[in-house]
Amino acid sequence: MKKKVGLLGGTFNPPHIGHLVIAQQVLEKANLDEIRFLPNLVPPHKENDETVTAEQRLRMLEGAIIGNPKFDIEKIELQMEGTSYTYDTVKALTERDADIDYSFIIGGDMIEYLPKWYRIADLMGMVHFIGVNRPSYSHETPYRVEYVEVPNLSISSSYIRDSVKNNKSIRYLVTDEVYRIIKEEKLYG
Structure with a gap:
């Protein structure tokens, strides 16, 4: 029987508790064996924020998942050149x-x-999609997507970055380890 692994991609700039809640809920509700966080180097749909390096995002992500043996990090996109397209990533992973x-x-x-x-x-023929609810968005699509209901947490990485920039607290929006890294490395300020 094949191991069932969920991939949760993103910039994780920074990773926050919303990411962790989604991962844990999908792990349990979709009966997966493991969740791998998939940080991307250059996402196709977002502008690249060069003030925080891929290494810093990776360090924060490592700090965010400490203590959960069902969580891991898949670094394949950080090692690829150029824009990270899900098709190329999934093709490489399924071949590997x-x-x-x-x-x-x-x-x-x-x-x-x-x-x-x-x-x-x-891509639809290569990987199973699991969609989760997100406030203000529909889950209507012509494509085959398994839907998993997760708690609605309106937390975004941009909100956290703006909060740090404006000297507002981000406690409890990120894990203690991510909080420590942001403070020590003076990120987003």
Whole structure:
């Protein structure tokens, strides 16, 4: 029987408790064996924020998942050149790991955006999609997506970055370790 692994991609700039809640809920509700956080180098749909390096984002992500043996980090996109397209990543992972059945976890914002994804028709034949609710977004799509209900937490990385920039508290929005890294490395200020 193949190992069932969920991939949760993003910039994780910074990783926050919303990411962790989604991962834990999907792990349990979709009966997965493991969640791998998939930090990207250059996402196709966001501008690159060069004030925080990929290494710093990776360090924060490592700090965020400490203590959960079912969480890991998949670094493949950090090692790829150029823009990170899910199609290229999933193709490389499925070729590398024939013994793993991958699922790709997306939020409501990405569910709506699926028709615009690079090589979406091919991608649909390669990976199982799991969509989670996100406030203010629909989960309607013409594509096959398993839907998992998760608690609505309106936390975003941009909100956290803005809060730090404006000297507002981010306690309890990120883990203690991520909080420590942000403070020590004076990120987002």
